[in-house]
Amino acid sequence: MKHLTSLLDLTPLDLLAVLDKAAELKTLLKRGERPQLFPGRVLVQLFEKPSLRTRNSFEAAMIHLGGSGIFLTTAEAGLNGRESLADVARVVSSFSDLITMRTFSQKLIEDVAKHATCPVINGLSDERHPCQAMTDLLTIRETLGDLQGRHLVFVGDGNNVSMSLAIATAMTGMHMTLAAPQGFEFTPDFMALLNSRYPNHNVTVCNNPFDAVRHADIVYTDVWASMGQEDDAERRKAAFAAFQVNSDLMTAAPRSAIFMHDLPAKRGLEVTDDVMDGPQSVVFAQAENRMHLAKGLFVWLLNQSTPR
Ligand code: CP
Numbered sequence: 001m002k003h004l005t006s007l008l009d010l011t012p013l014d015l016l017a018v019l020d021k022a023a024e025l026k027t028l029l030k031r032g033e034r035p036q037l038f039p040g041r042v043l044v045q046l047f048e049k050p051s052l053r054t055r056n057s058f059e060a061a062m063i064h065l066g067g068s069g070i071f072l073t074t075a076e077a078g079l080n081g082r083e084s085l086a087d088v089a090r091v092v093s094s095f096s097d098l099i100t101m102r103t104f105s106q107k108l109i110e111d112v113a114k115h116a117t118c119p120v121i122n123g124l125s126d127e128r129h130p131c132q133a134m135t136d137l138l139t140i141r142e143t144l145g146d147l148q149g150r151h152l153v154f155v156g157d158g159n160n161v162s163m164s165l166a167i168a169t170a171m172t173g174m175h176m177t178l179a180a181p182q183g184f185e186f187t188p189d190f191m192a193l194l195n196s197r198y199p200n201h202n203v204t205v206c207n208n209p210f211d212a213v214r215h216a217d218i219v220y221t222d223v224w225a226s227m228g229q230e231d232d233a234e235r236r237k238a239a240f241a242a243f244q245v246n247s248d249l250m251t252a253a254p255r256s257a258i259f260m261h262d263l264p265a266k267r268g269l270e271v272t273d274d275v276m277d278g279p280q281s282v283v284f285a286q287a288e289n290r291m292h293l294a295k296g297l298f299v300w301l302l303n304q305s306t307p308r
C-alpha cells in the first residue's frame, strides 16, 4: 500500500513520475479533456486546520477525474478520542479510495496510514507539506525548465513548507538556502535526517537574506507564524522583521529570479504587495498547480494509467 506521509515515501523517480503525470493531465485539461480515470472513487478528507487550496484542489481534482469527495473535521471523524485511532482508520478507509489529512501532529497521519486499507496523503502537518513542495517543483519546471542545479532561496521560517522543500530539492539535484533568523533555522534532527537520506544534498542555512538571494533562481517565502503558532505571532513578527521579501530584497536577487509563496500570505509582513503582484511572482500559478499535482499524485497512489 502506497502512502504519501512525507516526500521520503517517494523515490526521486516516483517524484518525477508524479510531476510528469500532473503536467500531462494539466495539458489535457487545458484542451478541455477530463479523462475519467476514477469514476465512482471516493476521496475522504480529514482536516484539523483550515484550508482553501489543499482541500478544494484535492476535491476538484477528484471530481475532474470522475470521482467525488467527502469532507470531515478530524473531530467529526472521531480522532478526538471518541474512538481509537486504529478503529477510525479502518472504518474510514473501508469506504474510501484515498484519504487526505491535515493535522497538527505528523505522527497522527503516519499512525492513520499504518491502519488504513487505502492510501493516505499528508495535506499538511506541523512538520511537513509534501504536496505543496511537489507542486512547487512542477511550477519551477514549467517556469524555468530543468530542476537540476537550480537554486531556491527560502527566506523565512524553518517550518513545514521549507522542510518539505529541502527534501524536494535534495531529491532533484537542486540547491536550497534557508535564510532564517537565529533560532528559526532547520533543527539538528531535521538536518540529520536529510544527511542520512540524501547525503549529497546541497541544502544550507544562513542568517542573511541579502547574501542568500544573490544567486537565487527562486526567492520563496511563507508566513512567519504558521497555523497553531498564532500566540507567538508578535514575537515572530519582531524576529523576522529583517526577512521581509520586498523590492529591496528582490533587487539584490538576479532579475531573472522568480518569486514563490505557498499562500495564504500575510501581505505587508513576510511579503509586500509589489512583490506578490509583480512580474516575477508565480504565486497564483503555484496555487492552480495544487490541483494538477493532486491528479498526478492520485494516479501514482492508485497505480492508474491514463487511457490513450
Ligand atoms: N498552500 C496551502 O496549503 O494552502 P491552504 O492552507 O489554503 O490549503
Ligand code: NVA
Pocket: 124, 159, 160, 161, 222, 223, 225, 226, 227, 262, 263, 264
Ligand atoms: N506554514 C504554513 C503553511 C500554510 C499552507 C502553516 O503551516 O500555516
